[in-house]
Structures are given as structure tokens and as C-alpha cells.
Amino acid sequence: MKLIFERSVLGRGTDYIPEPDMGMTAPDFKPRERKLNLPQLSEVQVDRHYTELAGETRGVNGGFYPLGSCTMKYNPAMAEDLAALPGFTGVHPLQGDESVQGCLEVMRLTEKCLAEITGMDAVTLQPAAGAHGEFTGLMLIKAWHVSRGQTGRTKILVPDSAHGTNPASAAMAGFEVVNIPSDENGCVDLQALRAAAGDDTAGLMLTNPNTVGLFDPNIADITRIVHEAGGLCYYDGANLNAVMGIVRPGDMGFDVVHVNLHKTFATPHGGGGPGSGPVGCKKFLSGFLPGWRVNEKDGALVREEAKDRVGDVRSFGGNFLVVVKALAYILSIGREGVPATAANAVLNANYLMHLLKGAYPMAFDAVCMHEFVMTLEGLKEETGVSALDIAKALIDHGIHPPTMYFPLIVHEALMAEPTETETKETLEDAARAFLEVLQDARSDPEKAHTAPLTTRIRRPDEVKAARKPVIRYDFGA
Amino acid sequence: MGTYVPNTEKEQREMLEACGFQSFDDMYARAGIPGEMRLKGDLAIPSAGTEMEVRRTLEKAARKNRVYASVFRGAGAYRHYIPSIVGEVCGKEEFRTAYTPYQAEISQGLLQSIFEYQTEICELTGMAASNAGVYDGATAVAEGCEMCRDKKRRKVLVSGAVDPKIVSVVRTYAFGRGAEVAVVPEKDGATDPDALRGMLDGETACLVIQQPNFFGCEEDAGALAETVHASGAKLIMSCNPIALAVMRTPGECGADIAVGEGQPLGMPLGFGGPYLGFMAAEEKMVRRLPGRIVGETTDINGQRCYVLTMQAREQHIRREKAGSNICSNEALCALTAAVYLAAMGPEGLRKTALSCWANAHYLREKLSEAGLEKVHSRPFFHEFVMRAPGEKQARDILRALDGADILGGLLLGDGRMLWCATEMNDRDSMDRAADIVKEVLKP
Ligand SMILES: Cc1ncc(COP(=O)(O)O)c(C=O)c1O
Numbered sequence: 064m065k066l067i068f069e070r071s072v073l074g075r076g077t078d079y080i081p082e083p084d085m086g087m088t089a090p091d092f093k094p095r096e097r098k099l100n101l102p103q104l105s106e107v108q109v110d111r112h113y114t115e116l117a118g119e120t121r122g123v124n125g126g127f128y129p130l131g132s133c134t135m136k137y138n139p140a141m142a143e144d145l146a147a148l149p150g151f152t153g154v155h156p157l158q159g160d161e162s163v164q165g166c167l168e169v170m171r172l173t174e175k176c177l178a179e180i181t182g183m184d185a186v187t188l189q190p191a192a193g194a195h196g197e198f199t200g201l202m203l204i205k206a207w208h209v210s211r212g213q214t215g216r217t218k219i220l221v222p223d224s225a226h227g228t229n230p231a232s233a234a235m236a237g238f239e240v241v242n243i244p245s246d247e248n249g250c251v252d253l254q255a256l257r258a259a260a261g262d263d264t265a266g267l268m269l270t271n272p273n274t275v276g277l278f279d280p281n282i283a284d285i286t287r288i289v290h291e292a293g294g295l296c297y298y299d300g301a302n303l304n305a306v307m308g309i310v311r312p313g314d315m316g317f318d319v320v321h322v323n324l325h326k327t328f329a330t331p332h333g334g335g336g337p338g339s340g341p342v343g344c345k346k347f348l349s350g351f352l353p354g355w356r357v358n359e360k361d362g363a364l365v366r367e368e369a370k371d372r373v374g375d376v377r378s379f380g381g382n383f384l385v386v387v388k389a390l391a392y393i394l395s396i397g398r399e400g401v402p403a404t405a406a407n408a409v410l411n412a413n414y415l416m417h418l419l420k421g422a423y424p425m426a427f428d429a430v431c432m433h434e435f436v437m438t439l440e441g442l443k444e445e446t447g448v449s450a451l452d453i454a455k456a457l458i459d460h461g462i463h464p465p466t467m468y469f470p471l472i473v474h475e476a477l478m479a480e481p482t483e484t485e486t487k488e489t490l491e492d493a494a495r496a497f498l499e500v501l502q503d504a505r506s507d508p509e510k511a512h513t514a515p516l517t518t519r520i521r522r523p524d525e526v527k528a529a530r531k532p533v534i535r536y537d538f539g540a
Numbered sequence: 541m542g543t544y545v546p547n548t549e550k551e552q553r554e555m556l557e558a559c560g561f562q563s564f565d566d567m568y569a570r571a572g573i574p575g576e577m578r579l580k581g582d583l584a585i586p587s588a589g590t591e592m593e594v595r596r597t598l599e600k601a602a603r604k605n606r607v608y609a610s611v612f613r614g615a616g617a618y619r620h621y622i623p624s625i626v627g628e629v630c631g632k633e634e635f636r637t638a639y640t641p642y643q644a645e646i647s648q649g650l651l652q653s654i655f656e657y658q659t660e661i662c663e664l665t666g667m668a669a670s671n672a673g674v675y676d677g678a679t680a681v682a683e684g685c686e687m688c689r690d691k692k693r694r695k696v697l698v699s700g701a702v703d704p705k706i707v708s709v710v711r712t713y714a715f716g717r718g719a720e721v722a723v724v725p726e727k728d729g730a731t732d733p734d735a736l737r738g739m740l741d742g743e744t745a746c747l748v749i750q751q752p753n754f755f756g757c758e759e760d761a762g763a764l765a766e767t768v769h770a771s772g773a774k775l776i777m778s779c780n781p782i783a784l785a786v787m788r789t790p791g792e793c794g795a796d797i798a799v800g801e802g803q804p805l806g807m808p809l810g811f812g813g814p815y816l817g818f819m820a821a822e823e824k825m826v827r828r829l830p831g832r833i834v835g836e837t838t839d840i841n842g843q844r845c846y847v848l849t850m851q852a853r854e855q856h857i858r859r860e861k862a863g864s865n866i867c868s869n870e871a872l873c874a875l876t877a878a879v880y881l882a883a884m885g886p887e888g889l890r891k892t893a894l895s896c897w898a899n900a901h902y903l904r905e906k907l908s909e910a911g912l913e914k915v916h917s918r919p920f921f922h923e924f925v926m927r928a929p930g931e932k933q934a935r936d937i938l939r940a941l942d943g944a945d946i947l948g949g950l951l952l953g954d955g956r957m958l959w960c961a962t963e964m965n966d967r968d969s970m971d972r973a974a975d976i977v978k979e980v981l982k983p
Contacts, residue, residue, distance in 0.1 A: 077623070086902065104883075113879065120650045191676065194866055378677065523644045535662045
């Protein structure tokens with residue numbers, strides 16, 4: 064495929080805006096001297112270029128996309144229309160409160176729904192993604208300890224199965240990370256947790272259901288141990304799709320939670336973003352929430368900043384148009400649909416796991432939540448075929464591969480999350496493809512290393528890319 | 541409900557049975573969820589709505605917002621013309637619904653679009669390397685500060701002429717890492733170089749400036765770069781991307797890191813987001829850039845292709861030792877910027893920038909004739925500060941403009957107002973605004 068710069072022809076272009084009316088003057092600032100190499104194309108060329116790129120991009124509507132930990136559910140078409148309403152897109156974030164009542168209403172209702180679903184008392188919509196929410200939540204924990212003079216609480220406990228953003232966020236919030244090992248069931252090792260929790264514990268970060276797709280049965284003990292040590296409990300809500308409307312982080316003893324609107328609440332992933340990572344907390348932490356809060360005053364909604372807030376984690380109030388999409392989704396599935404969505408997500412995962420079980424060894428033999436992790440360690444030892452090889456072969460069957468090599472505690476891991484928006488027959492077709500791929504791999508391991516066979520490019524050389532990085536087009540002299 | 545959960549009750553029963561569950565409750569019980577922890581009763585949220593009902597609710601909310609016919613307010617979010625092609629391309633299902641391109645073989649389109657975006661950001665800023673973007677302009681500054689800090693150099697200086705919202709975010713991130721932040725005073729609408737010299741020391745990691753700055757004025761970035769470099773610190777320039785088409789680039793000024801708010805590049809105001817933080821750096825700092833970076837390579841057949849690269853910087857490999865925690869970014873906004881830049885081309889972007897400049901200068905003269913006082917005398921781009929005789933008059937002006945469907949400048953206190961004009965404001969609307977100001981200030 065040609066790069067857009069390789070399609071550029073000197074002198075081509077578009078006419079979107081009128082000639083500037085410069086009057087008699089010329090700019091007095093120091094001018095740019097460097098040539099500006101942007102593509103020079105007609106509009107149809109721009110469109111065709113991106114149509115070609117879209118043709119080599121796999122979206123959710125292109126087929127089964129069981130990318131574990133990412134909740135690649137269907138993104139409602141309606142939500143796009145609503146987020147594109149001029150009454151939302153045309154609003155400047157620094158307009159007066161009286162002129163943005165509709166936006167504030169959307170935010171307030173979303174906050175209320177999320178607080179109810181997570182069992183928390185207050186929610187901020189400012190964080191732009193899950194990791195951003197983690198950082199925000201940890202800053203609340205930090206601010207709380209500091210406000211009580213507990214500056215010796217410098218450690219955050221993080222299970223070794225945690226997503227990489229958890230320890231990275233803890234480090235950004237200035238905490239030392241203490242890794243807590245998982246037990247043989249993939250859950251938190253209570254003994255290790257007890258040993259680690261103490262006077263220097265600021266808190267615990269936990270994903271539940273955890274990253275191997277299991278609900279930690281000791282959850283009440285876990286949060287109690289941390290609280291008794293004087294720490295707070297942070298809930299990574301990346302996996303909320305399994306339990307929303309069934310159990311609530313707030314009821315499990317958690318003090319802070321983030322949710323990913325781009326996972327659980329069906330807003331599209333945009334090729335990597337934008338997401339939105341609202342943070343909910345219990346009342347005693349709400350005064351530390353960043354940004355402004357939507358409050359009601361004399362029958363109107365107003366934006367107010369709490370005096371103890373941890374500042375801002377980004378400009379303005381958050382990824383508002385993403386929030387609109389999430390609210391559209393919440394209102395459409397409603398209080399009946401929230402638990403039904405979770406239950407069907409869990410059922411779909413168990414059904415797919417059931418169909419694969421005999422052939423694909425599961426990392427943990429237990430009823431799973433919304434996703435499950437397979438381990439191909441045995442296959443690798445026997446045949447040399449890796450989780451990567453299997454993943455690539457699935458591409459030839461029209462399936463987006465599951466998440467590979469995560470969590471780190473499972474070797475040769477493949478993590479599949481079908482989501483509730485897939486049909487029974489899609490799961491059955493997918494299972495047949497998974498089994499066929501495995502069979503092919505056993506009968507011809509050499510060939511398995513060369514998959515996929517049907518794509519235009521195959522097995523890019525990642526080592527070469529990283530060793531001598533070429534990360535922009537070279538226009539030459 | 542059936543809209544997004546396809547399986548019928550009959551199918552659900554069949555599946556439960558196949559898995560050996562008696563019911564959904566049984567399934568959750570066997571998955572280890574303690575019964576006493578289960579939510580009793582319904583969630584207190586609205587009942588399910590049909591698409592028609594949900595649309596009605598949200599359309600009603602949208603109608604409660606004011607969308608002004610003319611906007612003369614910027615301060616970090618700008619109303620620009622967005623060619624229709626931008627929405628058409630970015631609405632394509634594949635770009636919209638895919639996730640991070642982990643699987644290169646089925647993500648070449650997305651990967652290549654990011655590579656092209658990175659190239660365009662390098663071109664705009666005159667820097668060597670760009671990442672795939674971060675959450676917004678303010679977090680880009682905060683991440684930039686972290687790129688400059690090390691054990692010895694822990695202090696971050698921020699110019700007092702930088703947007704207070706950016707300063708707030710830098711402070712929050714610094715409180716996290718335990719870094720020190722000090723604000724360099726502003727003098728006559730720009731960073732005070734004498735004050736800066738007094739504040740730089742062996743522990744200073746970097747200086748953050750904004751170009752044009754919060755007051756719209758040009759910073760003498762080249763001179764500030766020299767001063768900062770003389771003490772071994774780095775210069776971070778937060779730039780308006782439209783202005784970069786005509787103003788001296790961070791690369792030409794000697795900046796070490798160039799960042800900015802990408803919203804002007806095709807993203808609507810949207811009440812504050814989603815926006816885009818762009819980030820570029822000089823060659824030496826490439827491996828300190830946070831977030832996704834796409835690189836060119838070849839496949840097993842020797843064909844050119846693209847992959848996520850230098851991942852050893854990132855949280856999923858480095859965990860607590862990663863420079864940043866960013867995972868999901870603002871990819872679709874980066875694509876928006878790339879499509880906008882490709883559609884506008886160099887000439888379109890230059891025209892946009894010059895229109896902003898010309899309109900802002902026209903508006904400033906008109907407002908001055910109408911009775912507002914010019915506050916700064918430096919070269920400016922498309923924003924400028926004017927002073928009303930008092931805070932009351934400033935508020936009266938905004939109210940009068942509001943009545944004429946015009947969003948006036950942002951109040952900065954003491955009767956000062958930050959005004960903005962872009963290519964969207966025609967002469968008529970500027971004349972009308974000035975007439976209204978004149979009417980309010982009439983003795
Ligand atoms: C378990 C878990 N936690 C946190 C995150 C981070 O979320 P985000 O990518 O929105 O920053 C992810 C995302 O993939 C995740 O799977």
C-alpha cells in the first residue's frame with residue numbers, strides 16, 4: 064500500500080476555506096522557515112486512500128473479535144448519531160453553566176448510573192481511559208492518607224496477575240509496588256497478602272473478576288485484610304462486564320473503582336481510543352475527586368470545584384462525547400438489561416470454554432466469568448507451536464485472535480472474551496475453527512509457524528522495527 | 541434488550557444446560573460469588589428504553605445547550621472549520637470499532653494511518669519523532685515533564701503564561717511522582733527571562749512554555765531555549781497546531797519536546813473531549829516518549845509493513861518501571877487530525893492559520909475602537925487580552941453578546957477578557973460584536 068505522502072502531487076489540493084483577508088498587514092511573529100510537507104491531494108484521493116486503509120483494518124463488525132480483557136462488544140449505531148448531535152458537538156467547554164445545562168444533565172445522569180452500578184457515592188468523568196482512572200483513583204488514596212498525616216503509607220499491593228497499567232499507575236502516583244503472588248487457583252494468595260499488609264500499606268489494587276477470568280472467592284477477606292492494615296482498596300473495573308448488576312465493588316469492600324466506558328458500556332475503541340475511565344469512590348474520598356463536580360443549585364445544574372480536590376488529571380470535564388455514547392447505551396439496556404448483559408457475557412464465555420475444553424487446556428479448571436485463559440505450554444513443548452502461532456492461524460479463519468501472553472502468570476496464554484453480543488452460532492463456528500487450527504498445528508507444526516497465509520503481509524519483523532526505528536516517512540532532501 | 545443480546549431465552553437455556561448450570565444464579569454461585577454479596581433487588585437506574593425513547597431523551601438534553609452562532613472564545617478549545625471528508629473517513633466502521641493494532645496482519649490500515657500521523661506531527665513541529673498521541677494537550681505536557689526528569693533533576697518550571705488548566709494537570713502529576721513545580725512569572729504577557737534565569741538551577745529538569753501562550757502572545761522561544769539549555773535543562777513547547785503552519789517551529793526554536801492540544805485539527809468542541817495530545821521529541825529522547833509508537837519494518841516476504849514498536853518502554857512490558865501508564869490513547873482523534881491535515885494540505889492549513897491571524901487582528905482593532913483597552917503589545921496569533929473598564933462592564937458585555945447569539949471572550953478577572961478569532965468568524969460577525977461592545981460601554 065502506498066503511503067499518503069507517496070500519492071501527493073505538487074500543486075494538487077482542496078478549497079475548503081476562503082482566502083484570508085489580510086488587509087494591509089503581514090504577520091509580525093517569527094515565521095516558520097521549514098517547508099511543510101503535508102500531502103497535496105484531491106478529496107477523492109484522500110477518501111480512496113483511507114478506504115484502502117480501512118480495508119486492511121479489522122473492526123468488530125468484521126467478525127468475531129474475542130480479544131480478552133478488552134470487551135469488544137458491538138457498539139450501538141444509535142450512540143454515534145446521538146454523540147454527533149450539534150447540541151453536543153458545538154458546545155464550548157468554557158461556556159457559562161446556564162448555557163450547558165444539557166451537557167451537565169448528561170454527565171449527572173451518567174454519574175448517578177455509574178455510582179449505582181458500582182456501589183459508590185460519587186463519580187468523576189474526567190479521566191480519559193482506564194489507566195488514567197487508575198492514576199486518578201490512586202491519587203485519591205494518596206491525598207486521603209496525606210490529609211490524615213499518614214505519609215508513611217507508601218506501598219501499593221498489586222497481584223502478579225494484574226494488568227501492566229496497575230503497577231505503572233501506582234508508580235506514577237509515587238507509590239512503591241509490592242507484588243502479591245497468586246495461589247494455585249489464580250487468585251490472591253491470602254497468606255502472602257496478610258504478610259505484606261501493614262503500616263506502610265497505602266492500598267491494594269485488584270481486578271475482580273481477575274485477569275484469569277475468575278471471581279476471587281475470598282474477596283471479602285481480601286478487602287478486610289487491607290482495611291484492617293489501614294489501607295484502602297482500589298477496584299480495577301476493566302472486567303465489570305461480568306458482574307454489573309450482579310455484585311457491586313462498593314459492596315465487596317472497595318473504596319475506589321474505575322470503569323472503562325469503552326469496554327463495559329459499549330463505546331467504540333477507535334483503534335486504540337478515545338476511551339473514558341470514570342472513577343467512583345466512597346463518600347469519605349469524594350472531596351478529593353479531580354476537576355469540577357456537577358451539583359444542583361436553585362433548580363439548575365452548576366459546576367463546582369471541591370476545595371480538597373487533587374487538581375485536574377486533564378483539561379476540562381472529560382471525554383464528553385464518549386460519555387454521551389455510554390449513557391445512550393445505559394439508558395437503552397436499563398436496569399433490566401444491565402444484569403442480563405453481564406449474565407449473558409458470562410454464559411457466552413462459559414459456553415465457548417465448554418466447547419474448547421477437551422482440546423485446549425485451560426489455565427485454571429473452574430467456572431469462568433466473562434473470559435477464560437487457555438495455556439498452550441504443553442503444545443509448545445510437544446510441537447514447538449506457540450500461542451502466537453495459534454493466534455495467527457485463527458486470522459485465516461476470519462477470527463480476531465484472543466489476547467496473547469497476558470496475564471504474565473500463565474505461560475503461552477490465550478485469553479478469550481466473547482462478550483454477550485455474540486450469537487450461539489458464532490461461538491459454535493468459532494469453536495470449530497479453534498479446534499481445526501489446533502488439529503492443523505499438531506499435524507503440521509512447521510506450517511503453523513507461517514500463519515496467517517491469507518493476509519497481504521505476514522509476520523512482520525518486530526526486532527528489526529525496534530532495533531533501528533523508522534517511525535516517520537523520509538521526504539528526502 | 542434483544543438489540544444487543546442476541547441469544548433467545550431458549551438458546552440461553554440450551555447453553556446453560558450444556559455448561560451444566562441449572563440457571564444463571566447457579567452459574568454465578570458456581571463461579572464463586574458469595575450469595576450474601578449478590579445485589580438484592582434492582583439497580584436504581586432508569587428502566588430499559590427503546591432506541592426511539594433513548595434518542596428522544598438525549599435530543600432533549602442536547603436542545604438545552606446553547607450552540608452560539610459566533611464564538612470568540614478559545615482558551616484551549618477552538619471552533620474551526622471541519623471539512624465533511626473528515627467525518628466521512630473517521631466514521632468508517634473499521635477505524636471506529638477496532639482496538640489497538642496488536643495483530644499487525646489484520647491492522648495494517650490502522651498502523652499505516654498512525655505512521656502517517658506521526659510523520660505529519662514531525663512535519664508540523666519540526667521534530668524528529670512523534671508518538672501516536674496521548675489523552676489531551678495538558679496530559680501531553682505532564683508526560684513531557686516526566687520525560688525530562690531524572691534522579692538529579694527533579695524540578696519542573698512552568699511559565700506563568702501557560703494555560704492554568706495545563707499548570708493544574710502538571711501539578712497533579714507532579715504531586716504523584718513527588719516532583720517540584722515552580723511557576724516562572726509572566727511579564728507583559730510572556731515568560732519573564734530575567735525571572736527564569738534566577739530560578740534555573742542544577743535541579744531543574746525543564747521549562748514548559750506555550751506558543752502562542754495563554755494570552756495569545758508569541759514567546760521568544762529561541763532565546764528561552766538558549767537560556768534553559770545553558771543550565772542543562774530542557775525546553776518543552778506546548779504549541780497550537782494551526783499556528784505551527786506559519787510560526788517558527790519548536791524544532792527551529794531548539795525545543796527538546798514539542799506537545800500540544802490537537803483539537804483544532806478537525807475535532808469538534810464537544811464540551812471538552814475527546815481531544816488529542818500530540819507529542820514529539822528530538823532524536824535523543826525517542827525512547828523516553830510514552831505510549832504507542834508505530835514503526836516501519838518488513839514481513840517474511842520482504843514487503844514493507846508497520847508494527848507497534850519500541851514496546852519495551854511501555855507498561856505491559858516494564859510495569860512499574862514504565863515511564864507512563866498510558867495504554868488506550870485517543871487513536872481515532874489522531875486519525876481525525878491526520879485526515880484533516882491530508883484534506884487541508886499545506887496550502888489549506890496555511891490559509892486557515894493566516895485567516896485566524898488576520899481575523900484576530902481585525903477583531904482586536906474593532907474592539908479597541910469600541911472602547912476596550914489593549915493589554916499586551918507583543919506579536920500575537922489568534923487570541924489576545926482586552927480590558928474592560930471594570931469586571932461589571934466585562935460581564936455586561938458578555939451578557940449583551942449572549943443576547944445576540946455571540947459567545948464573547950473569557951473573563952480573566954479585573955475586567956480582562958481573553959478573545960479569540962478563527963477562520964470561522966467573518967467580518968460581519970466581528971463588526972456586530974464590536975457594535976454591541978460599543979453600545980454597552982457607551983457613557
Ligand atoms: C485489566 C485491565 N486494567 C486496566 C486496563 C487499562 O485500561 P485503558 O486501556 O483504558 O487505559 C486494561 C486495558 O486493557 C485492562 O485490561
